[in-house]
Amino acid sequence: MADVADLAGVHTATASRALNPSTSRLVNAATARRVRTAAEQLGFTPNTTARSLRTKRSFTVGVLLPDLTNPLFPPVARGIEEVLTAHGYTALLANTDNDEAKERLRFEALRGRQVDGFIVGTARRKHPLLDDARAEGVRIVLVNRTTDAGSFPRVAGDDDAGMRAAVEHLAGLGHRGIAHLAGPQVMSTGVTRARAFREAATSAGIPVARSPVLPTDAYTVQAGAEATRELLDRHPGITAICAGNDLIALGALHELRAAGLDCPRDVSLVGFNDMLFADEFQPPLTTVHVPHHALGAESARLLLEWLEGDGGPDGPGAKTVLLPVRLVVRASTAAPAAG
């Protein structure tokens, strides 16, 4: 670092500040450029590991996501990265595969690397790992899902409004038998959407017997297909389905096709998320658009506020930020056939 400072003709402290993403703003732009050029000429890479021991900061944020192959999560990750990068932080992503053991392993690996905080998309309603870490002072912002204890700042889509819009759309088309294939009830999204469905169906004057809720055990195509099979067996009279998410909806689409039923002629179908390619399905899926990129960006802003602000260890507190969602009507919904 002293050599870099010499070559750039500045004090060592200035060179150090210029090469630290979190302090480079404090250095005149032309000077910072000169320092960076000098560092490049000398092949100097700031040793962030050594620096983090001195400053107790790593300028690194751990991001836990449950399943990168569910197309809703890559845009969340991208939103997080864009905001963190702009502030000199690096996001370290880890995929938990919805597996508690993997999650614990990766969470502890990231803690061991002294990350400054976490953005967590893997919350379950009961989540001792997160509760314990919070109690120990670890800074954690939740994205999308939350825990029942609810002691974390959190960003999510407005699931309640989204499900209401879906049910009102179907009721408005004339449907009087609407089922909900609910997401896993161990996750807050599964519970919130199911509750909103129940309330919206009641508001629309649809009796409980004509608005069954079938829970699934995973947000997957396979779970959606299985629940649809059960639905067709037990409730042959329904003419529309609200799915807990788009993957469940896709499983429903497969199962309807296998049963010789046409969507939307025989059964209308609404998804949730508006994930990548939901508009390419046969038929293109009517669904609730959730702004996943914005969810990621907003959660990163909440965490930065905590890390950089003077809010103390409690930071933004357990506030919930809900971003607006909107129904996107495509070809999987139509009025029910006469009779």
Added chain:
Amino acid sequence: MADVADLAGVHTATASRALNPSTSRLVNAATARRVRTAAEQLGFTPNTTARSLRTKRSFTVGVLLPDLTNPLFPPVARGIEEVLTAHGYTALLANTDNDEAKERLRFEALRGRQVDGFIVGTARRKHPLLDDARAEGVRIVLVNRTTDAGSFPRVAGDDDAGMRAAVEHLAGLGHRGIAHLAGPQVMSTGVTRARAFREAATSAGIPVARSPVLPTDAYTVQAGAEATRELLDRHPGITAICAGNDLIALGALHELRAAGLDCPRDVSLVGFNDMLFADEFQPPLTTVHVPHHALGAESARLLLEWLEGDGGPDGPGAKTVLLPVRLVVRASTAAPAAG
């Protein structure tokens, strides 16, 4: 660490070894369990940052991917993570958005965090960042794409065989006018697939004038739509398209539809990758299946061999591992209409 060792009744070195994922194999399983329990009771998290300064190893691997929202990359990331985790390493993923400035920033951020090596999916044919890092001794394995200099171990799908299978399938159906919408020629995959197309078309006896190659400037839906518009203008006689990847194929599908052409009745279409949901499109896409999860897993194995083996600084050398691919025939290809 001394307290943990005391509580577990072992030497400090044994406790340290038991809690280090890369050395825990050296400790008797029952002892390791006792140490872990003790660490848990004391709320002890090994300080990996301090450890990495002592051992010059971070047990961390940087993974650069060009675009997590392209559905082929999440399975690559998952394959990498599974193998690394099983060996006590953590993958730190970074998304470059196909942007050279972001790539340099994240590469340097990861180097500054003393990662032990890199798995890079962002290679371009000319890539001074990677060449310079390699010259400085950084351990880098390439996945999917490669550089012209070619001084890296690398894992990819057998693009050549895949494109040949696609052309032979179309020629076998009777097509005598087949276009290739090539990927960007600054990437090895774009060049390899275009060359294979040219050779396969010649082998099938299709004249060059009836097998045009139109390069795109990105592996995106939009680039595919633009190239298809140009194709329909300039080569109205073709009856089949081989796309450089599935996103380009999807753009072609949109543009054919916009031009009032039916796929496959008027124009047959083959993609490349068999990305998530390629089977859900209208029509379901015939495409070349590339084993992306295996690509990731194999690239992680190559890097581990380098990091843990005694192959010295050159490790596995610049060997190329090509994994087999296969054509998946769905509904987007058919015999050309008579006449």
